[in-house]
Amino acid sequence: MRNFVFGPLLRLLPVGLLAMSLQRVLFAQHPIHDVRLQFVLALVVAAGAGGGAERGAVAGLVFGLVYDLNGNTPLGLMALAYGLGGMTAGYVHTFTPDPQWWLASLFALVGAAVGELSIPVAEVITGQSGWITGRLLLVVPMVAITAAVLCPLLMPVGRWMMGVKRKKWKAMLE
Amino acid sequence: MFSSLSRRRVLLLVVLTCVLLITLDKRGNPVIDSMRSVFARVMRPFDTATKAVVLPVERAWHGVTGYDDLLKQNQALRDQLEHIKGNDIEARSAVLEYRELLKINQLTSKFQYKTVVAQVVGESPSNFQNTVEINVGSRQGIGVGMAVTDGAGLIGRITKVSPSTAVVLLLTDPEFAIAAQVLTIPGNDTPSSTVPADGSTPTESTSATTTTTTIAGPAVTAVPSFDPKATTTTPPSTTDPFNNIPGFIPESTAPTTTLNPQFTTTTILEVVRETGSLEGQGADKPLNLRFVDVTSSLSTVKVGAVVDTAGGNTSNAPQGIPIGIITRISRQTSSGTATVEVTPNASLKRLNFIAVVLYVANQDAIGR
Numbered sequence: 001m002r003n004f005v006f007g008p009l010l011r012l013l014p015v016g017l018l019a020m021s022l023q024r025v026l027f028a029q030h031p032i033h034d035v036r037l038q039f040v041l042a043l044v045v046a047a048g049a050g051g052g053a054e055r056g057a058v059a060g061l062v063f064g065l066v067y068d069l070n071g072n073t074p075l076g077l078m079a080l081a082y083g084l085g086g087m088t089a090g091y092v093h094t095f096t097p098d099p100q101w102w103l104a105s106l107f108a109l110v111g112a113a114v115g116e117l118s119i120p121v122a123e124v125i126t127g128q129s130g131w132i133t134g135r136l137l138l139v140v141p142m143v144a145i146t147a148a149v150l151c152p153l154l155m156p157v158g159r160w161m162m163g164v165k166r167k168k169w170k171a172m173l174e
Numbered sequence: 175m176f177s178s179l180s181r182r183r184v185l186l187l188v189v190l191t192c193v194l195l196i197t198l199d200k201r202g203n204p205v206i207d208s209m210r211s212v213f214a215r216v217m218r219p220f221d222t223a224t225k226a227v228v229l230p231v232e233r234a235w236h237g238v239t240g241y242d243d244l245l246k247q248n249q250a251l252r253d254q255l256e257h258i259k260g261n262d263i264e265a266r267s268a269v270l271e272y273r274e275l276l277k278i279n280q281l282t283s284k285f286q287y288k289t290v291v292a293q294v295v296g297e298s299p300s301n302f303q304n305t306v307e308i309n310v311g312s313r314q315g316i317g318v319g320m321a322v323t324d325g326a327g328l329i330g331r332i333t334k335v336s337p338s339t340a341v342v343l344l345l346t347d348p349e350f351a352i353a354a355q356v357l358t359i360p361g362n363d364t365p366s367s368t369v370p371a372d373g374s375t376p377t378e379s380t381s382a383t384t385t386t387t388t389i390a391g392p393a394v395t396a397v398p399s400f401d402p403k404a405t406t407t408t409p410p411s412t413t414d415p416f417n418n419i420p421g422f423i424p425e426s427t428a429p430t431t432t433l434n435p436q437f438t439t440t441t442i443l444e445v446v447r448e449t450g451s452l453e454g455q456g457a458d459k460p461l462n463l464r465f466v467d468v469t470s471s472l473s474t475v476k477v478g479a480v481v482d483t484a485g486g487n488t489s490n491a492p493q494g495i496p497i498g499i500i501t502r503i504s505r506q507t508s509s510g511t512a513t514v515e516v517t518p519n520a521s522l523k524r525l526n527f528i529a530v531v532l533y534v535a536n537q538d539a540i541g542r
Contacts, residue, residue: 017216017217017220018220018224020217020220020299021217021220021221021223021224022224022228023299024221024224024296024297024299025221025224025225025228026224026228026232027299028296028297028298028299029297034457034458035301036298036299036300036301038299038301040299053181053184054181054184057184057185057188058184058188060188061188061191061192064192065195066213067299067300068195069209069210069213070213070214070217070299071298071299071300071303071305072298072303072305072333072334072341072343073300073303074195074196074199074200075195075196075198075199075206075209076191076192076193076194076195076196076199077192077196078300079188079191079192079195080188080189080192080193080196083185083188083189083192087181087184087185087188116301119300119301119302120302123302126196126200127200128348128349129348130347130348130349130454130455130456131302131348131456133456135456135457139301143301
């Protein structure tokens with residue numbers, strides 16, 4: 001626990017605040033087809049794709065709590081959704097310990113879709129109905145594609161946040 | 175840390191933590207509220223720094239790409255402004271007359287309540303919330319539930335307040351609901367009678383039979399055709415119904431138009447008030463109006479009718495704030511109910527300066 005607090009958490013919080021700020025100032029102000037692209041979620045799934053399911057879940061939890069504290073959502077709602085998203089993206093490590101960029105992007109796409117879709121579902125569970133509509137067919141793919149596109153760029157940041165070093169493969173000498 | 179925990183344990187830990195926090199927050203927790211307040215302060219320097227970087231780039235980009243559009247928009251707005259100027263004088267006159275009538279009848283008006291002007295400083299970052307953040311808070315007297323308006327009408331209500339900021343839930347959010355009313359004049363066949371200017375002949379009036387609340391409206395002086403000799407005089411005509419109101423002071427009545435040389439046309443209008451609950455249905459969707467009395471509304475409410483706030487002792491929005499216009503009524507023959515869609519007056523995508531109505535229902539209800 002001590003390692004976590006003085007390791008990833010110290011990095012997660014400032015990066016999370018900066019990402020949240022970018023989300024508020026840039027991405028929330030400039031929706032595309034009325035869809036606000038989710039930079040914070042993209043960072044979460046990138047951390048998951050870079051560090052594995054457990055790290056993705058923790059990154060999602062911390063970033064989601066930052067989101068909840070900042071917004072109007074009940075504390076824990078976005079954390080739950082983003083935690084699931086980060087965890088899903090991290091499942092890429094069950095296939096390969098060092099995924100190629102395209103494979104990581106693919107899992108980031110799925111993870112972001114799961115994360116974004118979990119929000120209205122979690123809202124329904126907490127008694128806020130009305131968001132599960134046909135509009136999800138536009139929102140979820142757009143958010144997921146954005147996360148997939150940003151994933152190769154954000155993966156180094158995600159690895160650094162979670163204290164993961166990329167494996168260096170060496171060719172065997174004969 | 176991560177190597178010591180299995181994947182299932184991590185998932186379980188995350189889910190349980192979230193469920194616990196959601197439960198605590200939903201039940202109302204002062205610790206969480208103060209955490210939000212602290213967090214808002216922590217976020218401010220980050221926001222300022224991000225804005226300092228992002229805004230110049232954004233403005234440069236808009237300067238390059240949006241200049242032509244801006245010119246066109248500017249020209250269109252100038253044309254629109256010229257058109258509105260004409261209506262403005264007429265509207266001002268009507269507002270003054272309306273206030274005068276309210277004063278005479280000792281009624282309250284939305285114009286009596288103080289407002290605090292605020293600026294929108296942020297929008298909801300999520301796709302599943304229609305909220306905006308404004309730069310006034312409890313220090314300026316803002317409270318949860320207060321109505322928020324812009325020049326065109328109601329835009330929402332305050333849901334969260336910190337000392338220097340507040341969150342406004344926009345009326346398109348599915349969580350939003352407010353008591354609303356529709357004022358209509360039943361039957362387009364309301365006859366008018368022509369009487370001599372001396373008022374010797376009694377005025378005819380119509381009375382629509384309806385089960386809903388009816389408000390006997392004031393006499394409306396109608397001009398059947400344009401008369402260049404028409405003059406506006408302050409003393410009321412003898413057909414003015416305000417003469418019959420106890421406590422009525424003839425010297426301070428609303429002006430009536432007397433036509434030269436001989437005739438004044440007077441129509442007694444009866445206004446039907448339908449009340450109901452107006453609910454948001456999500457961004458870019460019209461509002462849904464559910465009437466208290468469904469059956470009567472089917473016959474009286476028409477497309478194009480104005481919807482405004484109904485007020486009441488439990489609503490923090492005073493009566494009479496315009497909300498929107500009925501754009502569609504779809505009747506369902508099987509259930510006998512109707513779906514009434516209302517398009518808001520205010521453009522919720524371009525909010526900048528807004529006003530919070532400093533009105534608290536319970537306090538105002540006392541002694542009125």
